[in-house]
Amino acid sequence: MGSSKQHSTEVLHQRSKMPFCPMRMAFGGFAIALTIGYFTLYTMKKPEASALDVARVATGTSHPANTHPPPK
Incomplete structure (x- = not known):
C-alpha cells in the first residue's frame, strides 16, 4: 500500500549555503x-x-550644461 520511496528534505535540491559571501555579491x-x-x-x-x-x-x-568643449 504505502510507498517505500523516501523524499529528500531539501527543497528542489538547493544548497543551504551560498557559494559566495552575500556582501561580496552585492x-x-x-x-x-x-x-x-x-x-x-x-x-x-x-x-x-x-x-x-x-x-x-x-x-x-x-x-551636462557645465561641461565645456575643448579649445580649438
Whole structure:
C-alpha cells in the first residue's frame, strides 16, 4: 500500500549555503551596474565631450550644461 520511496528534505535540491559571501555579491553587482551606466553615458555623449566630462556627470560633480568643449 504505502510507498517505500523516501523524499529528500531539501527543497528542489538547493544548497543551504551560498557559494559566495552575500556582501561580496552585492558589491560585485553594484560595480557591474556602475560600469554599464558609465559606458551607456559614454556612448551617448556628444563628440566634443571628453571621457573626464562623462565621469564628472556620472558621479554628480558636474552637469551636462557645465561641461565645456575643448579649445580649438
